[in-house]
Structure formats: structure tokens, C-alpha cells
Amino acid sequence: MDEKPILRISTINGILMITVAVIYDLVQIFLTLIGIGFLINWIISIWATLTFGTWLALRGISPMKARRGVTWGVSVVIKMIPFLNALPGWTVSAITTVTTVRLEDELARHPALAPIAKIGQAFKKAA
Secondary structure (H helix, E strand, O other): OOOOOOOOOOHHHHHHHHHHHHHHHHHHHHHHHOOOHHHHHHHHHHHHHHHHHHHHHHOOOOOOOHHHHHHHHHHHHHHHOOOHHHOOHHHHHHHHHHHHHHHHHHHHHOHHHHHHHHHHHHHHHHO
16 A cells, blocks of 8 residues: 655644744744833843754754755844834744645655646646
């Protein structure tokens, strides 16, 4: 019997990851609004980077792979800059990562979708 690969990020795990990202973003926004964000947000950013890096590594996902690396890298840089750290960088990165990993896993589970993936890759190369 041919076993299909499992999802690296389950639905519950994805929801939890996005929820944690939203909490990190809300705390950083709050601290920025009350005026002490520039003192504390860098510590929260380091903690969030370690949290998501460990979380993804435990799931067998490299946060530095192609687009994920760019997404997480930009998020870390934005979150280290005072007042820009009020932007929802962690949430955007978490949603992007969950979505792309789930799509990669679904393509691996359903080989019939491979031609659609090739069309998408052709459009990326043309752009």
C-alpha cells in the first residue's frame, strides 16, 4: 500500500502558530503605544524568533528555505526597528509559512496536482 506523506503542520498546529504570532504582535503594538516598546520589544523579538525557529525545526521545517527565509528575515528586521515593530510581522510570517508548508504537503500527497504546480512554477519564472 502506498502511504501518503503526513502534513508537517496540522490544522491545530497552524492555528496555534498563528495565534501565538498574533499575541506577540499585539503585545509589541501595546508596548509601542504606551511608549516603552523601544525598550522591551527587541527582547520580545528575540524570544519570538527563538520560539518560531524551534517550533518549525521540531516540525521538520527549515525557516530559511527560499521564500520562508525572506519572510522570516524581513519580519525579524522589522520587529527590531522601533515603531516599525508595531506592524504585524509575526502574524504575516506565520500565515505565510503555514500556507506554503500546507500547500507543499498537499502537492506531495496528491501527485495528480503536480501539473498545476508546474504551471505555477512556469509563471514564477516568467515574472
